């Protein structure tokens with residue numbers, strides 16, 4: 001079949017394998033952890049590299065009641081792909097795009113008079129009501145209304161005929177740290193602010209503040225919705241707040257051996273000769289590089305896995321290729337594992353983060369559009385996508 005043939009071609013090159021069933025299971029687990037609260041699945045940045053449309057669909061099936069994205073374009077992408085579930089843009093909205101969002105029933109965040117002006121004007125012009133969540137800055141100091149202005153803004157949102165104030169929320173600076181004091185202080189400030197808003201006679205449907213780390217540490221009392229991102233993908237918010245083993249990593253990155261060769265003793269590999277073989281070295285060229293999203297920081301530090309064996313990265317990772325040392329029996333066309341859940345000795349996303357001096361978010365978020373994604377459930381391929389070519393296929397079973 002042609003679809004099978006396409007799939008074989010994808011498997012013969014660099015690709016990401018996404019266990020979409022595990023993603024759904026993780027969402028169900030997190031909802032239970034949040035004691036059944038409504039869960040907004042955060043699918044910004046292409047669902048942290050996992051594929052926004054596929055993850056959004058699975059999240060809703062798994063019981064998420066809403067989706068969260070950072071930009072209006074990301075929300076529009078979901079709508080264009082037939083996703084009708086509630087979507088909230090959790091970033092400050094681009095005023096020039098507010099109309100497009102309202103037309104597609106995309107909820108927006110407001111935190112300033114100007115943002116309310118833009119939303120109210122667009123909604124009146126379209127004669128379509130806009131749904132808005134008011135964001136309060138309780139300490140992250142990035143964006144959000146300061147608590148002393150929050151009641152004024154809430155009143156204004158409440159009185160605007162074309163705006164429905166649906167939620168109030170805040171975002172934590174340090175929920176992924178062991179010390180929960182700063183997080184509790186933010187929660188207290190939010191509740192104080194909400195009390196003032198309530199005493200002005202304003203009621204809202206949703207109060208939300210917990211991100212993955214706060215769900216895991218149990219900081220969600222006084223809210224009725226949680227916003228889960230990184231933990232849905234089975235990844236640790238931080239070393240201090242890891243996910244329990246009930247949650248499974250969803251994504252693994254794979255490639256194949258392109259060229260197999262012997263690097264003679266004394267010869268160097270890749271740009272700037274940062275690795276020099278001390279003896280004849282079995283090596284392989286792998287078609288994956290920093291343009292695919294693997295960190296250049298892993299040069300001479302990370303490793304890939306061939307048949308359960310560690311293959312150290314030799315020299316600099318290039319834009320499109322990486323050379324690794326391989327065992328004697330490695331052959332051209334053989335699969336290699338770049339990172340995953342660690343079950344075969346491969347780097348976990350945690351290890352990639354540590355070796356490249358970043359968090360667990362960046363290694364997956366960075367995965368490039370040119371890396372095809374294959375979606376599996378219970379070990380069976382369900383669908384695949386090549387976003388570079390705008391192709392998305394569901395396999396008939």
Ligand SMILES: *Cc1c(COP(=O)(O)O)cnc(C)c1O
Nearest residue numbers: 042090171211212227228229230
């Ligand atoms: C990204 C984001 C989240 C999700 O955070 P995780 O740590 O991935 O769970 C929640 N809320 C806001 C406002 C965000 O920007």
